[in-house]
Amino acid sequence: MKEFSLMLLSSLAATFSFAQTSADKVIQVKEVERIERTLSADDMEGRRVFTPGIEKAAAFIASEFKQTGLQTLNNGGTYLQSFSMVRPKFLGVNCSFDGATIDSRNVIVFTCQPELTINEHSGYETVTVAANDNIRSVVGKVLNGNKNYLVLVDTSFGHLFGNLTRMKSALFKTDKNVVFVLTTQKPTAYTITAKHEITEMKLANVVGVLTGKSKPNEYVIFSGHYDHLGINTRNMINNDSIYNGANDDAAGTTAVMMLAKYFKALNNNERTLIFAAFTAEEAGGFGATYFSKQFNPDEVKAMFNIEMIGTESKWGRNSAYITGYEKTDMGKILQGNLEGTGFNFYPDPYPDQQLFYRSDNATLARLGVPAHTISTSKMDSEPNYHKASDEIGTLDLDNMTMIIKAIALSSRGIVNGKETPSRVDTAGLK
Template sequence: MTLKNFLPVFLFFGIGLSVQAQKLSVISQKETTRLISTLSADDMQGRATFTPGIEKAADFIQQEFRKTGLKPLADNSNPKDFRQTFKLYRLTPGIPQLEADGEHFQAEALFFNTSYQQLNWTNNNARIIVSIGEEQDFREAFSKLNKLEEDALVLVHPVHQKLFEAYRHHFQGVGARQETNAGSSKVFVLTDKAAFASYSFSVTNQVEQLPLFNVAGMIEGKRKDEIVVFSGHYDHIGILAPVAGDSIANGADDDASGTTAMMMLARYFAKQPKPERTLVFVAFTAEEIGGFGSRHFSEQLNPDQIVAMFNIEMVGKPSKFGPNTAYLTGFDKSDLGSLLQKRLTGTPYALHPDPYPEQNLFYRSDNATLARLGVPAHTVSSVQIDQDKTYHTVHDEVELLHMEHLTNMIRAIALAAQGVVNGQDTPSRIDKTLVR
């Protein structure tokens, strides 16, 4: 190409990049900081499910959706109501009591997983006694035992005490159930015994049916029945035991960062011409206690009409790949990641496959529900999960995040998603038979 021909092309690309930069200026670091600082502030009380803190967070997200000019999803009868409300049972665990072979076990040596308001067990043939021995992998054994369809008393060797205590901390917190007094129950006991000749176990739990709500809005596209979802979960884990006087798990990175990204993307796409495909923006509830918000959401839409899902989680810190980079979970399960990589070619940003396959991140966020239905649903993240020390602690605060990186990640997603949004890119469906 001669210089004479090259110069207009060079100018064309220069103008194109300038125009794109102007469009991306909607995604400002100032506004990004405002949103995430509000969501992760102490007065949100850690945004635990069923608390006033998450109610306050929902109100804030709804206000931002109104200001952006989104429309509520069609299942909302109130044109100003972005809440997608459903009901769950809140189960507050009682104090368990166990007597076995003449020994009284303290509550600290027990935890249980049940949907029943009351358990009153004595040794009989109605349930089995199994053990997790010294040489077994606790996580693997727990997973298998928890899937059993029969009641079980599980005796855990003390060598697993550290993991036992971590699991106990999780199960002694408030839980949620879609139904109560159904299914099997499991009781776990920390003991060096491999069997009990006799035992008596009892617990009485508090059960209440309460409302929960996703917050969801949309920009209707020219192709109304082709949907692109942008999401993040806005709940976190609430109040923990105090550390140096701080008891609020603010959840700045997990996942105020993803929720902020979703809201900023809504603002960005609302400023663009009408999209080819319909865009849905949703803040999920109850991710931390079982993904109930994304489950409800998946039942409100036809999954065959959802072209792609961009779930966003923990993007407030730089990734292991360096500045302006993130990764996509389940990269090999559809070609969405490859399509996004192509869109980012020539930009300052890059997207990589998930470098932590052993962490099962694809199944640990709200994308998994729709992925199981065949939707190319993946999570964009940048957290170095194997090294992060603030995850699920009181130290996950906005002051420890990299705001420039977060802002750039939102811009990267906006650029990468353009082809899917404008109808030029259509990712392959996920093979439902390969998703566990």
């Protein structure tokens, strides 16, 4: 038994040594800088959605995935996971409850139809938001409910009601409609007509795949968002109007691309690995939302979302934090695999900022997936956050490279199917 134990320890040590050596060979600062510099260059124009800049960034990521040797999702022949968004421009609305006219400012219509007319015979499900209800929860449920709804919102929410218009600036294409009315009435008869100018626009995630050897239907996702804020001439810094987004989130996207190279070179993943560069995170997380609907969440065993790892964490170099650390045991698994490396993963030190819900991990986490974001950003004192000054010159590329290596090494048990994080308890999520 003693001899067997020594052999086992020797084997484990050799495996770790091989993985670490491979990480050092593949994940090098020179390559990290090349990718980061390309994504955050001025000619990407800040990678804002619906601009030539983001299309150029997507083409670059796709070409890198092809060069790495990744497969396309579902063998679809393209790394671009395209989907449509609709931008409805409001033109007008008329509403009457039991013959009485409702002020148009108290009616907000979510629709992808240029002209909409409904009444009490249209089959809409009526939902009431009472004064003591959680309006955010109700709004989230009806907008994702795939039904036609008439939502009667108590007038005590008048100060929040107008915020709904921001949420309809871009919608997933659907034949379902949701009508919100700020009122204390519960009508027996109603008529609502609305007109919008509808513009359909295309967006695309960039997705590459390494099929698992023995567990192809178990998925591990590595992700980051490649969009940013584009060009803003109103808030220029030193006459610079391009929001390059070097840290947010060219850094995370660079990490995803480097991890793809690493695991392709290692060539021993038992589970299927998905490498996803999401679009439209800054616009509302639309890319991750669409992506999450293409998978059975029970088959997704872990998600490593990587966001803003280009600067030192509050603990200094060779460290990062994990949002929602307490919601699963994934953080403990990762740290356990880094024993002896000098690198540390910590729980999110900024719980008041609700970072777990503010990045692309949230969509899959709400489906029970152990989905977390890894970051180093000092969110209480990040001088370049959402500014034109977020450029490659502000990043610590050596430290960023070490973080990518740490993610590679810490994830190996999950990638190989030997470790599986606990699921997120969705009952307590927002």
